Amino acid sequence: MIEATTVKFIKLGRSGDWEARCIEGDKPMIRLGFDNPHHQKCLEGDWDFINRYWQEWKKKGKATETTNQIKDFYTQPATTMWITVYKRKLYWCFASEEVIELEDGSRVRNVIGQWQSWNxxxxxxxxENLSGKLTKVQxxxxxxxxxKESDYLLKRINAIELAEVKAAKDSLMQLESSIKPLISNLGWQDFELLVDLVFANAGWQRVATLGKVEKSIDLDVMSPVTGRRAFIQVxxxxxxxxxxxxxxxxxxMPQYDEMYYICHTGTVALADVKLPHNVQLIGLDHMAELTINAGLVTWLITKAS
Known part of the structure; x- marks a missing residue:
């Protein structure tokens, strides 16, 4: 269980200039800038002095804000979790309490172990998989x-599922189970139409409906983005x-890049058929997921009513 007494966000350099070195370097660290020559005063905890120094350069409110950030860097214990965002991932670490001044005037605290970007x-x-309430801190x-969202963050790091997320997942599973019989009971024309609607929702455009004139293909579709062409057999x-x-x-048929074989009954018996990399078998379970993702549950209920 990963625990922390508090969680702090730190920006590693102006415009993230220090991110790569601090996170991926041989000596992982957190690093603080600010043009502040009074390292010893900070070590001694003379924060009134530091505040007065910054008031010579900033307005009172900004001076206090800057002093508090420097104080956090110097005084937060080793049990404080530090987080930052780098390459679209959230990184977290714990840092040793020793503060070292570098030649350029910046300060560093060495990371205990490594920066980590996983749970x-x-x-x-x-x-993109984390709550915006948390990631907006960047x-x-x-x-x-x-x-502020430290409790949420620690749960995500410890892979503890939120109660509301579990409830939503359970409801989704119940929905999937409840629509499977509706899909199985569709007539072949309505089932083919459902497949057509699912693929259209995914961005595929129908080139032709060939089931009545060509037995090998029910739907001929193309992706306008990639130019890939597929045939669908239902x-x-x-x-x-x-x-x-x-x-x-x-x-x-080399004109086709992909093949989708969609069957709502008896796909377990087809599971041991060796499929080429560009052939996908879609059974009832997957079809139920696709129907929900395409927003077609109401359509399906209406058809089944």
Missing amino acids: VNSEPLYV MFRGTICSV KSQSSKEELKSYIEQFEG
């Missing part, structure tokens, strides 16, 4: 600030021999 399960902490204009149920036959036909 206890070795899952990366990508910014917009702080100063250097060091407290992290089945209510199928056999291994039938799937293998369609794969052979697909491999003989």
Whole structure:
């Protein structure tokens, strides 16, 4: 269990100039700038002196703000977690209490171990997968600030699922289970239409509907972004021999980049068929997920009613 007495955000250099060295360097560290020649006064804890010094250069409020940030850097214990954002990932560490002054006047505290950008399960902490309430801290204009969402952060680092997230996941699983029978009960025309709508929602554009005139292909689709072309075969149920036959036909049509074989019943029996890298078998479970992701649950309920 990763624990911290408090959590602080630190910006590593103006415009992140020190990020790579502090995080990826041979000696991981946190580093503080500010043109402050009074390192010894900071070590002694004479913060009134430091505040008066900064008031010579800044307005009173800004001087106090700067002093408090410097004080945090010098006085936060080794149990304080430091975080920053680098290369679209949230990094965290703990730092030794010794503050060292470098030749350029900046100060450093060596990291205990390494900066880390993953949780206890070795899952990366990508910014896009974290709450905006937490990640907005990177917009702080100063250097060091407290992290209000520290409880949330520690839960994410310790891979503790939030109660509300678990409840939502459980509800989603129940929804998936409840729509599977609705999908299975669709007539072949409505099932093919559902597949068409799912792929259209994913950005694929239908080139042609060929099921009535060409038995190898039900839907001919193309991605306008990548230019990749795919053919889709839709089945209510199928056999291994039938799937293998369609794969052979697909491999003989070089104009197609991908093949999707969609079958809502009996796909367990097809699981041991060796699929080429560009052939995907979509069964009932996956189709239920795709239907939800495409926002087609209401459409499905209406069709099944």
